[in-house]
Amino acid sequence: DADVTQTPRNRITKTGKRIMLECSQTKGHDRMYWYRQDPGLGLRLIYYSFDVKDINKGEISDGYSVSRQAQAKFSLSLESAIPNQTALYFCATSDLARGMASTDTQYFGPGTRLTVL
Amino acid sequence: GENVEQHPSTLSVQEGDSAVIKCTYSDSASNYFPWYKQELGKRPQLIIDIRSNVGEKKDQRIAVTLNKTAKHFSLHITETQPEDSAVYFCAARDSGGYQKVTFGTGTKLQVIP
Numbered sequence: 001d002a003d004v005t006q007t008p009r010n011r012i013t014k015t016g017k018r019i020m021l022e023c024s025q026t027k028g029h030d031r032m033y034w035y036r037q038d039p040g041l042g043l044r045l046i047y048y049s050f051d052v053k054d055i056n057k058g059e060i061s062d063g064y065s066v067s068r069q070a071q072a073k074f075s076l077s078l079e080s081a082i083p084n085q086t087a088l089y090f091c092a093t094s095d096l097a098r099g100m101a102s103t104d105t106q107y108f109g110p111g112t113r114l115t116v117l
Numbered sequence: 118g119e120n121v122e123q124h125p126s127t128l129s130v131q132e133g134d135s136a137v138i139k140c141t142y143s144d145s146a147s148n149y150f151p152w153y154k155q156e157l158g159k160r161p162q163l164i165i166d167i168r169s170n171v172g173e174k175k176d177q178r179i180a181v182t183l184n185k186t187a188k189h190f191s192l193h194i195t196e197t198q199p200e201d202s203a204v205y206f207c208a209a210r211d212s213g214g215y216q217k218v219t220f221g222t223g224t225k226l227q228v229i230p
Contacts, residue, residue: 035220042206043206048215104149104216105151108161108162
């Protein structure tokens with residue numbers, strides 16, 4: 001889905017370095033998410049934002065921070081990278097319509113593979 | 118918060134056989150249950166979903182069933198084909214103010230030709 005893009009696609013960095021992963025979307029969705037994928041652990045939510053002024057921690061936010069620069073942009077930062085942050089990172093967007101008939105289909109970006117040495 | 122458990126973690130079936138993946142959830146007020154498929158090296162994509170006001174939904178070879186009383190839901194794939202090989206994630210949307218979606222840990226399905 002070219003409507004959600006992530007940069008970089010691959011990154012190798014060293015322990016202690018600061019790194020930023022960027023996500024952009026042209027879907028016009030208000031909701032954006034950052035997930036981390038590790039083998040056997042599924043997709044775990046790091047942070048989510050339901051509009052530009054609303055940012056919330058997910059289940060594994062320690063060691064990460066985010067910035068919602070605009071409706072279309074949501075960045076994830078690792079202030080001081082450590083090896084156990086080596087993972088595949090996905091950005092996603094959704095456009096929740098309220099009410100019983102609503103769904104919350106999430107549209108994922110292509111992922112960023114991050115390796116921390 | 119919501120907790121979603123998914124089983125099995127890996128599943129191998131012969132081409133043409135059926136595959137079943139099961140998930141349980143903890144929040145009895147959850148009302149939306151999507152399933153995502155992630156092919157090797159690709160991003161997860163929604164394949165089917167079900168709301169809490171129905172017990173079953175079908176889309177060609179794929180079906181999802183929901184048992185609200187037992188708080189479990191399942192994905193059924195019939196007449197499996199090699200292109201069904203992928204990782205499948207179940208998910209549940211909680212009833213909290215933000216109505217977040219929580220994912221299961223994934224099932225790696227291998228269809229053997």
